[in-house]
Amino acid sequence: MRLVDRQTVARAIVAVVLTAAFAAQTVAALRPHVPLLIISTAASLAVEGFLSRWQRDMVTVLAKLHADLTVRHVLRDLLLVVGLLRLGGQDRETQYAPLVAGLLVFYALHCAIQAVSVLVRRTRTLPVVTRNIDASALRLSPAPPVLLRRPGHRLLVFGLPSTAGLLATAASGATEYAALGIALSLGLALMGLCDLLPRLLPSRRPAGEQEVLDWFDAWLAEYRPTVGLYFSGGVSSAYQANMWLEPLAGLDGRPLIVLRERFMVHKLAPTDIPVVCLPRVADLMRLEHSTLQVLIHPSNSGKTSQVLRIPTIKHTFVNHGESDKLSSCNPYAKAYDEVWVAGPAARERYALAEVGVEDKDVVETGRPQLDAVRPYAGPPTGPYTTVLYAPTWEGWDGNPGNTSVIEAGENLVRALLADPAVRLLYKPHPLTGSVDARAGAADLRIREVIRAANRERAGQRPARGGELALRTAELDRLTADSCRPGADHVERMMLQTAPRPGRAEEVARATAAWEEAFWASLPEGEHQIVTAERPVLYSCFNRADLLVSDVSSVIGDFLASGKPYAVANTSGLAEDAFRTAFPTASAATVLTPDAAGVPRLLDAVRHPERDELRAARAELKLRLLGPADPPSQMRFNKAVQDLCSAARTHRGRMAARLTAEIPGQRGTLLDRHRA
Template identity: 80%
Template sequence: MPAPLSRIPAGALVSALLAAAFCVQAGAALRPHVPLLLTATVVSLAVEGVLFRWQRVVLTAFAKAHADITVRHVLRDLLLVVALLRLGEQQEPLYTPLVGGLLAFYALHCAIQAVSVLVRRTRTLPVVTRNIDASALRLSAAPPVLLRRPGPRLVLFGLPATAGLLTTAATGDPRCAALGVALSLGLAVLGLADLLARLLPGRRPVGEREALEWLDAWLAEYRPTAGLYFSGGVSSAYQANMWLEPLAKLEGRPLIVLRERFMVQKIAPTDVPILCLPKVSTLMRLEESSLQVLIHPSNSGKTSQVLRIPTLKHTFVNHGESDKLSSCNPYAKAYDEVWVAGPAARERYAYAEVGVEDKDVVEIGRPQLDGVRPYQGPPSGPWTTVLYAPTWEGWDGNPGNTSVIEAGENVVRALLADPGVRVLYKPHPLTGSVDPRAGAADQRIRELIRAANRERAVPRPRDTAELAALTRELDRLTTLAGRPGADQVERMLVQSAPEPGRAEAVARATAAWEEAYWASLPEGEHQVVVDARPTLYSCFNQADLLISDVSSVISDFLASGKPYAVANTSGLAEDVYRKTFPTVRAATVLTPDAAGVPELLDAVRHPEEDELADARAELKRHLLGPDEPTSQERFNRAVRELCSAALAHRARMEERLAEEVPTEIPDQRRSATPPQRAHP
C-alpha cells in the first residue's frame, strides 16, 4: 500500500515534481504543445525557487548527481529552443541568432564564474582580523552576492531569455526571444565588468607579502603579552567563549589567536583583538613578537603546530573539569603548565599518571563562576525549582556517561509527581548524536514535560513587552557588524574596532534579559531550555536543586553550595561509585528508578534534614579552591608568573646565543688534498 503524502519527505515531493515538470516539458517540446510547454516551464522555475528557499539539501543532492542548476537551466532553455524549431520549421534561419545569443550568454556565465574565483582569491588574505584596524590592507566591500553564487546568478540573469523564449513559443514572434536574450546578455556583461574592475591594482586588497609585513608591524606596535589560542569545529566555539571575560580582565595586552577562518565570526562579542592565522608559516611569525604566553582551552590537531614556537610558554586550562578521563588527557604533558580549578584536579592528574608532573600543575579556580549566586537558603516561594541537566552519551559507549537513557524518564516522572516542583530540563546539545536511544529518550522527556504543563493549571504568561525589547537590544549588541552578504575582507573592514564599552554593555544587557526572561514565565510552568539563552549558569541561579551526571556541570554547580544529586547508571555499587568519582562525594546518589527523589526534595525544603551541607562546602574547596583570593586574581597571577618565566627563558637563550663562538666548517673542495692517482 503506498505511503500517504503526509509521510513522504517534502524534499522528495519537490524533487519528483521538478522531474515531472522536465518530462512534461520535453514531451511538449517534441510534440509540440504550447499550453503544456508553458505550464511545465513555469512549474519547473517555481520549483527551483522553492528549492533555493526551503530545500537546500535537495540542491546539494542534485549537485552530487551532476544535475546542478547549470545543467537544469541549460536543459530548460534547450527544450524551449527545440519547441521553437518544431513550431516554426519555416523560420529556422530566424532562430539561429537566438541560439547563438544563448550560447554567448552561457559563455559569459562561465567567464563570470572564472573571474569571480580570481576575485575571491585576491580577497583571501593570509590573516583575518577582528577588533583591529586593518584598513591599510586596502579592504573594500565584497562583490554582490549574486555575482559570487553561480546557481542563483544563472537563474536570475537567464530569466529574461527563458521568458522571451516562452513568449515566442506562445506568440510566434521571434522578437520576444531576441529581446529576452539581449537582456540576459546585458546583465551578464554588466556583471563581468563589475568583477573585472575589482581586479584592477587599486581596487583589490594588498598581496600576501604586504599583508604579512602589515601583520609584523601591527604585532610590533600592539606588543601582545598573553593570548588565547583556539582551533576547533563549528560547534566548539563555546569552549573559547567561556574564557573571553577572564582574558579581557587580564593585565597587559591580551590577544586571541585562531586558526579557522569561520571561527572569527563564532567568537562572542569581545574587545580583545582577534587574529586568525590559517597557515603554519604565518603562525610562526608570532615567534618574533612580544607574545609570551598562550592559553589553550582545548586540544586540537593544530595545537602541535603552535607548540613548536620556542619563545612562547603554553598552558592548558581546559573548558571544564570532571572526573571523566577526558579531563586527564595525556596530551596535557605537551604544555609547559596545566592550570586547574583546585586540588581535586591536581590529584586527578597524579592518579591518572599521564605524564603531567605535579610541579607543572597550577590551581587558579574557575573565573567563569563569579556570576553564580551562592546558596540563599531553602525555597521561599510555593515552588521548588529543580534543574535536570544531564550530559550526553560520549564516544566510548559507557552507560554511566549519561542518565538520559536509563534514568531520565524516571527522574522527570518522579519530579513531576510532586505538585510543588517546577522542572527546568536542559539537555546537553549533543544528546543523541552518538546513541539514537539518547535522542529518543530526550524527546520522550520533553513530551512528559509538555503533558505536565497541559495538566497543571498554569496562570497566564506575564507581559512580555519588556522581554521583547531587551531581546532586540541584546541581539543588536551581540550581532557582529556587517551585512549578510559580506565576505571576510569586508567584515575585517566593518569590524575593525569594537564599540567602546561594548563588552560591558553586553554583560548588562544579558543580566537584564535574564531577569526579564525568568519574570515573564508563567508561575510554576516547567521549562525545556535548549536555546543559547538562558545560559546554564543562569539556570543555576534559578534552581534550588541540581540533578545531573558525572560532568563539569557538577563542579560548576558546587560554586553555589546548593544541594545536588547524581543519577548512577554506571552499574557500580554506590560506595564504589563515590570512591571512583570524587565529585559525587557530596551528592545524593539516585538509582535508575529514581526511588530517592521524594526524600531528596524533603532535604532541599528542610535544610535541617540536609546531611550533606558540610560535605558540599568541603568538596567545593577541594574542587574549586578557596574563595579568597578570587579566581580572577589567581588567574592573573598565574599569567604574570608564566609570562615572567617566558621572558627569563627568552633572555637565557639570547645570552647563550651571544656567547657561542661560531665554528667555521672547512670547505672540502678547497682544503682537501686531491687524491693521488696511482701509477701503473
Template identity: 75%
Template structure:
C-alpha cells in the first residue's frame, strides 16, 4: 500500500514506529470511549484506524509485532479486545431488553475464536509432518511427496486471524451503525465458514497419503539416492548466517572437479544461503543422519572452515578430511591448531607451509599440500600502468576482528588519513569497499567507516563532469540476473516447499548465473562516470570485480592482499600494529612486496607515482616472487592442482577403507585417473 501525492510516493514503511504505536494505542482508547458512551461515528472511525494500522504493521513493519508481543499485546489480544469492545457497544446501543437477542451472535463470535485455536493446534501438527530429516537442492526428491504450504494457515497466524476475523468485525460494526443484526450474523457466518474450511484443509493434510514422507521413509530414500548418485568428494560446511561466503567461494572449483561432487550442510537455513550451483546439496541436521554417509561411496570431505559441528563428521572412519580454509593471510587464524584434526591441510603456496611449520601447532609438513587458489582465475593479470585519465585506487580494509588487536584493521587509526591522501590527488578515482563486519565488534570502526563515506561523498560533490547516457543496459542486466538468481518460491515458503521448488536439477544454471553476473558488472562499471569515487557495499559488484577495475590496492594484513597478488599490481598495506616497518615486514610475509603506509598515510604520493610510472616501481620483481611464494607456480593451473589433490586423497581413502573393511574391495569406487597417478610428487613436502 502506498499513497501518491503530486507524483511523490509515500511508503508506509517509512512511517516512524513510535508514531504507529501511538496511533494504534490511541485508536484503541478511542474505541473504548466510543463503546462505553456509546458513540457510533467514533466507533466506526476508531475501528477502521485500528484495522488500517494492523495492515501496515503486517505488511511493512513486522518488527513492531514482536514489540507488542513482548508487552503481551499480540495480535490475538488486540483482536479479542477490538471485538469485545464492539460487542459492548452493541449491548449499550441496544439496551438491556435486547441483550438476549445478541446472545447467539456472541456465541458465534466465541466459536470463531475456538476454531482459531483449533486451526493453530492443527497447524503445529502439520508443520511437524513437513519437517523432514534431510533437506536438498538440485536433487529430485519427488518421492518424498513434497507439496506447497498454505502459508496463511501454517506460518502466519496473525495474518490468518486478521483475514478470517475481518468479516465478523465488519458485520459487528455494520450492526452497530444500522441496528440490523443480520449484518453481524452474515459477517460471523463468513468468518465461521472460512475457519471451518481452513481447519478441514489442515486435517486433510494430516492424512497418511497427503503428508510428506516420514522420517524412516525419508532416510531410506536418502540411502537409495546416495547409492544411485555414488558421490566421491564432498564440501562440508557448517556456520552462521553471515558465513555462507566461506562456502560460496569453493562452489565453482568443486563443480569443476572430476568425479561426482556433493555439498553437505548442517544448518537448514544455510541451504538458501548458498550461491547458484549445479552440485547436489544435502542438509543433514542430525548427527545420526550424518552418520549414514559412512555407508556411501563418499571418500573425501573438503572443509573451508572450522566449526563446532566439524568434530561430528570427523568421527566417520571411512572418510578422509582436508582443510582448505576460506582465505589465507598472515594472521594467526590462518594457522589454527584445530587444523591438525584433519588428514591433510591444503594451502595455496609455500608461504602457508612455512606458516604452519613456524607456528608449531601440530600440523606435520607431510600433511600439507599446495594447491594454489582456484578461485583466483577470475582476477585479471597486470597489463601496465593506468591508461586513462584517472588512477583507480581500491581501499579495502578488513574488519577489527575478535581479539582487539589494533593492527587488524586500519579503519580506526589510518582509514581517514588514507582516504584524504588519495582524494587529495585530482587524478585519483577511489573505490572504497569496507569489510561487511566493520563496526560489529568495535564501535570506533563503525564510526570511522561512516566518516570515510562522508569524506568520499563530499569529494564527489566537488567534482563534476559528464555522466554516461543511461541506455537501460544496467537495468536489463539487473532484471536478467535477478531472474536467474531468484529461488522460484514465495518469500515465506517453508523449507519443504523450498525443497520442492529446487528439487529439479537445472544443469548449466551456475554457468548462466556467472555469465549474467559478469555482464551485470560490465554494465555497472560502464554506467558510472570515470571521475566519480565509489562506495562499494553489498554483494555486487564482487571484490574480484573491484580488483580488475583498480590500478592499486590499499588494505590491511588480510586474505584480500593474498588474493590481490594474483593480479601482480602494486599494493600497499597500512601498518597500525605499532611495529617498526622492518619488523612489520618480517612478521608478515605478505607485506614483503608492499608499500608500507604509516597511520598518517604520508607515503601515498610516492605510491601513486610508482603506479603511474613503471620505472619508479621498485617492487615489481618482489611482487612476482612473492606471488609464487603465496600462491604457488602458474603452471600447472590451480584448478588442476586442486583436482589432482582430490583424486589422490580419494585413492588414499579407498585404500584405507579396504583395510578397514576387508570384505569390501570397493570395486564400485572411482579408479584413480591420470591426475591421481601423477599426484604423488605434488603431495610431497615442498611440492
C-alpha cells in the first residue's frame, strides 16, 4: 500500500473511531449503560491525545467542520452528566445539581480566560518586532504559559480532572469523585485567570504603540543603516532570505534586515545583523526618513510593491537562485532600479526575454554564498558513488518540464538504486506537492522506495553517534531563538536586552562541526532522505560525486564545484531542442524519463577519462557564475557601494529641488508641502 494511502487511511480511522466513540457514549448515556459509557469516554479522550500529538492536520479539519476541541469536550461532559442523571433517577437530580452548577462555572471561567488572554495578546502585539537590537526600553516580559494561550489545549488539560471525576462517579455511584474532579478543574481555571489578569495592569504592559514607534525612529537615527535585505514570504520560503545573510554580513556599511511577517523573525537563520519586522505599511514608510540607501530583494512578493514606493531608497533584485525557467526573468524585475545577476548568462537571458529590463540596469555580481561549495577533487575513491537527486517543485504554470518528480522521479531513483555501488541522497524541494498533488504523491512513493532499499542494505552505524548528539545539543543551544515556532506576538528575541556580536560566527563553526559529525554518524552506504533544516543543500553538494536535478537554480549553484551533473528532460522536447531551450543543460548529461542513461552516466563519473563534458562545465561555470577573480563577495560589495552612491546623489537632487525657490512665487516646494 502506498504511503499516501496509509496516511489517508490513518486519518479516516481516527475520524471513524472518534465518531464511533461519541455515538457509543450517546447510546450509553441514554440507555444508560455504565461500562459502555466509561469505555467510549476513555476512547474519545485517547483519540484527543493522539490528535494533538500526531494528527494536528486533523485538528484543523475538525475545527473547520465546527467540531473543534471545545465543542467535543463540552459534548463529552454533557453526555456524562446525562448518563449520571439517567442512572440516578429523579431522587438524585438534586444531588447532582451542585455538580452541574460547578461544571457550568468551570466553562464560564474557561471563556473568561479566553477573553482575558485575547486582551493580553493585544496589549503585547507591538507594531515593530526586532532581533539583535536592545529593546529593553519597551518593558517586555515573557509570554503567558502555553496553556493560557491555546484554548483547546487548556480545556483538554484543565477539564481532564472533571471528566475523570464524572467517570469515577458513573462507575461507583459516589458523587464525591465528581465533586473532587470539578473542584480541581475550577482551581486550575482560577489559577490561570489569576495569572492573566495582572498582565492587564498598566505597570505590567509593554510600551504602547506610539512609544514603540518613537523608540524605533530613535534607534534608526542612532544605528544609521545604509543597506538592507527586504523579505516577505510564506513559512516555506525562509531559505530564500537565509542564503543571503552571510553575503549581507560581509558588506561594508551598516546592514539591516527588513521583514514583513512576524513568524519570519523566528524562521530567519542565526545572524548578527539587526532585524526589524514591520507588518503594517504605515510603519514601513518610516524607512523613508532613515539613512537607508539600498534595499536588496531576494524574491518577489505581493508586499514588495509597498516598499518600492519609497523614493529615497534604491532597490535591487538579486533573486534566490537563477535558472533557465521563465520565473528567472520575471517582468516584475523591471520595477527595480537594478537587477543583480551571477554572470553573463543571466544578462543574456533578460535580453532575450524582452521583459523590460534594460541591459544598463543589469549588474553581474557572482554568487557570493557559493564560497561554501568545495571544488571538484576527482572521481569517487571509496566503495560508493554518492549521487544527489535534488529535483525542483512543480511551479505555478503547470509546465510538465518544471519537475521530474512526477514523470521520471521513481524511474531515476530505481535506476540509481539498481547500482549496488551507489549511495543516494534525495533532497526534494520544500514546496513539492504544494500545487500539484501528483508531485506530492510521487515524492512519497520515492521516499518509500529509498526506505525499502535501505532495509535491504542494513549497515553498521559508526560509533560516533555520541559526538553527533553533543554537536546537535550545542547547535540547538546556539540557535534556540531562531528557526523555532513563535510562542507569542512579542517575539522571544526581543527579550534579549542586548545583541550578541560574534554569534553568527559561533553558529557557523558549530554548524560545520555538526555537519562533519552527521555525515560520520551514518553507515557508509546508507541512502538518505534529506528534508530537515540540516544538513543544508551546499553540505549535500560537498558530499555528492554527481548531481541529478531539473532545470533550476540548483544546477547553477552546483556548477561552482565543477562536478558532473545530469538534468532530467520531462519537457517532451528532443535532446538538441532541450539543450537549446535550456542553456544550463549544455554541459549536462540529459536523462530521459525512463532513466535509460543512468548506467552510462555513472560510468563516466567513476572514470574521468570518459567524462566528455568537463571542459564544457568549466566554460558554462564562467558564463553562469562569472569570473573567480575578483571574488563574488568583493563584486557584490562594489555593486552595493555603487548603488548607495547613486541613492545619495538622487537624495541630493531631491533635496535641491525641494529647497529651490519656485519661479514667480514666494517660498519653496518644501514650504508648500509643509503647508
